[in-house]
Amino acid sequence: MDTLLAAISSSETQSLALAEIGALLLVLGIAAFFAVWVKLSVIPFYLVIGLLLGKGGLFPLELSEDFLKTGAQLGAILLLLMLGLEHSGPSLASAFMERKSIGAIDFALNALPGAAIGFLMGWGFLGAFVLGGITYVSSSGIASQMIKETGWQRSEVSRRVTTVLVVEDLTLAPYLPLLATIVAGLGAIAGFVSVAGAILITGLALVIAFRGENALGRILNTQAQGGLLLTVFGAALLAAGSAELIGFSSAVAAFLVGLVLTGEVAFAVRLRLAPLRDLFAAIFFLFFGLSVSPVEMLPVLPLALLLTALGILGKMYVGYTIAKDMSDGSAWKRAGAFLIARGEFSIVIAGLAATTAFGGQLKALTLTYVLLTSISASVVLRAFRSTFEKARAKKKP
Secondary structure (H helix, E strand, C coil): CHHHHHHHHHHHHHHHHHHHHHHHHHHHHHHHHHHHHHCCCCHHHHHHHHHHHCCCCCCCCCCCHHHHHHHHHHHHHHHHHHHHHCCCHHHHHHHHHHCCCHHHHHHHHHHHHHHHHHHHCCCHHHHHHHHHHHHHCCCHHHHHHHHHHHCCCCCHHHHHHHHHHHHHHHHHHHHHHHHHHHHHCCCHHHHHHHHHHHHHHHHHHHHHHHHCHHHHHHHCCCCCHHHHHHHHHHHHHHHHHHHHHCCCCHHHHHHHHHHHCCHHHHHHHHHHHHHHHHHHHHHHHHHHHHCCCHHHHHHHHHHHHHHHHHHHHHHHHHHHHHHCCCCCCCHHHHHHHHHHCCCHHHHHHHHHCCCCCCHHHHHHHHHHHHHHHHHHHHHHHHHHHHHHHHHHHHHCC
């Protein structure tokens, strides 16, 4: 009898958990509809919902932390896998060689100010290293979504913005494992081995991306839709899990898996994984919001506002640099607006440094910073597009 009661109780608990998860996903879906209606990025809405439902929020929920952590990790992996699928080796190389100096400009304008503020906060070299990475890298996920929503996917502006995003993402390939090594307190030799392994893996993936398109196209039959989806998704998860075992970033490993796949295979996989990517991305941003109390954001708000102002100026100048020679004199404004938002990588970096002495304050600062920059990007882009639309309307007879 006791066994039966225990089973019933367990069943009721599981049913309640399923109902809570279903209700949560429903709220996220409504938020996504609302974001489209007001023409803003949905990411800030996911983060705010997490704040409201997490510790210290207005409506705290008792959800399985393991479920949310796994979902968040899957979201990061799928986001980066999809980004890798958007690019091919030759196109990346040509874009990089065309504007190779932009990486240094981007780094100087966006990473160095964050690093300097990390030092001023008294967080030392580690704090400077972490905060510089958080302020440096734009959100590839938000930028891609904004480009798609505004209809600029196949434009020259989109290609140039993508060049900047890819340079940033590739820069993070050695950065993330090095950060994990420093946070873990490993020695110089272990750090050197970790970074050397990261560079080797990245180089190997790029070589395959250049040379292996035809071979992979023959191996992976795009007509076998189920097999293709399972193979690519499984390979991304296997690569991500294996990467973490050797101190490499799981998210970057997934990006490299996507980079290896090009042509018809990449197109077929993008088509089938896009809905899953959006689902787990929502969980990824939601979980980060759940892990921070709104009360913790108030002390860091002035610093977040300062970082946001510097971040907007830095990315707008990068946009000016890459698009100033275009015939459309306002193209650089769109390019800069696409780059303003920080998102998934900034949150991943803050998560890696969560165990440090300043980890709690850093998480609150990063969430506030991501919220402010993602909202600012949408508002700035919307303002520029409204100007274009009015000018175009005046020209019509």
